Amino acid sequence: MLICADWSDAELAEELPARNEPQTLRIENAQRTLGHLFRQVRSSVCMAVAENADCQPDQFYEELDEMETMDVYVNGPHLKTWSYYIQQCNKDRRLTESERGKAISALKFLEKELGQDFLEYAYERRQELQHELFYCLVSKQWAYIAWLAEALLQLKNQDPTHNNYESLLRPIKLHRNFFSAVDVLENAYKFYRAGFRITIEPPVVVRNTEKHPDLKLIDNTSNTGLIVEISTVGSSQRFNNRAAYINERLARIELPLSIEEQKRNIHYSGHIYQHESFTDTDLDKIVDEVEKKIDQVKQGGLLQELIKKDVLEDKAIEIAIASQKDYGSLEKWASRRGFTIGPITGPPMFDEDEFKREIRRTRGTIRKKLTQLSSNYPCGLVVKNSSLFWLPHTDQVKRELLEVLDNNDHLVFLVLEGRLEFIPDTLDAKDCDIHERPDKKFDCSLVLLNQNCKFKINENTVSKIKKAFSYSWWFV
Numbered sequence: 001m002l003i004c005a006d007w008s009d010a011e012l013a014e015e016l017p018a019r020n021e022p023q024t025l026r027i028e029n030a031q032r033t034l035g036h037l038f039r040q041v042r043s044s045v046c047m048a049v050a051e052n053a054d055c056q057p058d059q060f061y062e063e064l065d066e067m068e069t070m071d072v073y074v075n076g077p078h079l080k081t082w083s084y085y086i087q088q089c090n091k092d093r094r095l096t097e098s099e100r101g102k103a104i105s106a107l108k109f110l111e112k113e114l115g116q117d118f119l120e121y122a123y124e125r126r127q128e129l130q131h132e133l134f135y136c137l138v139s140k141q142w143a144y145i146a147w148l149a150e151a152l153l154q155l156k157n158q159d160p161t162h163n164n165y166e167s168l169l170r171p172i173k174l175h176r177n178f179f180s181a182v183d184v185l186e187n188a189y190k191f192y193r194a195g196f197r198i199t200i201e202p203p204v205v206v207r208n209t210e211k212h213p214d215l216k217l218i219d220n221t222s223n224t225g226l227i228v229e230i231s232t233v234g235s236s237q238r239f240n241n242r243a244a245y246i247n248e249r250l251a252r253i254e255l256p257l258s259i260e261e262q263k264r265n266i267h268y269s270g271h272i273y274q275h276e277s278f279t280d281t282d283l284d285k286i287v288d289e290v291e292k293k294i295d296q297v298k299q300g301g302l303l304q305e306l307i308k309k310d311v312l313e314d315k316a317i318e319i320a321i322a323s324q325k326d327y328g329s330l331e332k333w334a335s336r337r338g339f340t341i342g343p344i345t346g347p348p349m350f351d352e353d354e355f356k357r358e359i360r361r362t363r364g365t366i367r368k369k370l371t372q373l374s375s376n377y378p379c380g381l382v383v384k385n386s387s388l389f390w391l392p393h394t395d396q397v398k399r400e401l402l403e404v405l406d407n408n409d410h411l412v413f414l415v416l417e418g419r420l421e422f423i424p425d426t427l428d429a430k431d432c433d434i435h436e437r438p439d440k441k442f443d444c445s446l447v448l449l450n451q452n453c454k455f456k457i458n459e460n461t462v463s464k465i466k467k468a469f470s471y472s473w474w475f476v
Helices: 004-005 009-015 021-049 056-073 077-081 082-091 097-114 116-125 132-138 142-158 165-174 176-196 237-262 280-299 324-337 352-370 387-392 392-404 460-470
Strands: 197-200 204-207 209-211 213-217 224-233 266-272 304-309 317-323 377-382 409-419 433-436 442-449
Touching: 021 237, 056 077, 077 082, 077 132, 082 097, 097 116, 116 132, 116 197, 116 433, 132 142, 132 176, 142 165, 142 176, 142 197, 165 176, 165 197, 165 433, 176 197, 176 213, 176 224, 176 409, 176 460, 209 442, 213 460, 237 266, 237 280, 237 317, 266 324, 280 304, 280 317, 352 387, 352 392, 387 409, 392 409, 392 442, 442 460
Parallel strands: 224 377, 377 409
Antiparallel strands: 197 213, 204 209, 213 224, 266 317, 304 317, 409 442, 433 442
């Protein structure tokens, strides 16, 4: 629905027949035409919902909000005033009064910090810049906005003149290195909530050269200071391609199941062990079989099972479908296999070669970050690589990263972070802290401490390091 956001003004003008008019006038006419069309569609949806007794109100309101967002993209001037977003927040039916109050306070704080010119800057450059915060405002991601404002506020309140708060605010406002700045902000806020005082980009001398690592943590109770570097290892193109390929194939099988589940007609569970032995034609036949099983469940209500094997007679796909009245049978079926009720789990994203490649990439990033850290200070590293949480052997990942700690005795800790769409069945949750975010994604972290660190760190300080990653830091 947000496709309009990707149109340039020239493309929008081309949506109308060619006329002997200036381009700006053709753009305005296109905006008026599309805006009128969207309002007609919204009116039609309202009428259809009013006549449909089975309508789910929450889903209906979400559709209306999405249409309104699309309409707003067409009628752009609304986007340049903070009062507009406060008005949208007040109208949002999804929010509790508490959530609404926090979101509105956040908007007012961001208006003060970023200024009116931020919205004009982000709007005028919306095609080339695609400012992430601007998109969050337009798409009404109130929980994220509330968190961002809270994190900035708490860091500012510590001592804005001495903790380099402005050096963090500037890239968030201008969208230069926006994502790196937000990574630093996320971790700074975690450490702040765990009880540390924070300095951003402190000056540190490393081999006679002044460096500016990301954070300095100060534990006032033990008078301990820690220098921390934060880095993100982006997913490799190879991993992205494989993930897209697997997800596209899983989605083809799961789509009819998820549609019927949303209608509350069925429940399901299953796992795809491997899929590459099936051609696209085979997958089409499997989808047909899934749809037949769904019809059988809707007619009779009893559990239906679909098991497919590959050419070597090894299990490739196992799926079970049941109605509400036979939900207990589905629970037993899933429990015997170690499955969960809900989204179908899939094959691992990595083979052994990919595992080694991803570990090498991560260790290479760590080596670069170590050049920012002095061996004369106790230090820590936070490395974000979501790909590593897809690996089938968490203990192997731990061994590789512990080796980094063993070889650098000034490192107090190393934290591996990741953000996942869902929790893979290969991830050993007992080794990681996992927290669901408001956007339904999951933050995962693996905290490793250096037992051979040459600096003696107070137990209270160690406890705070663990605490920073041991609970969800989202407050909305």
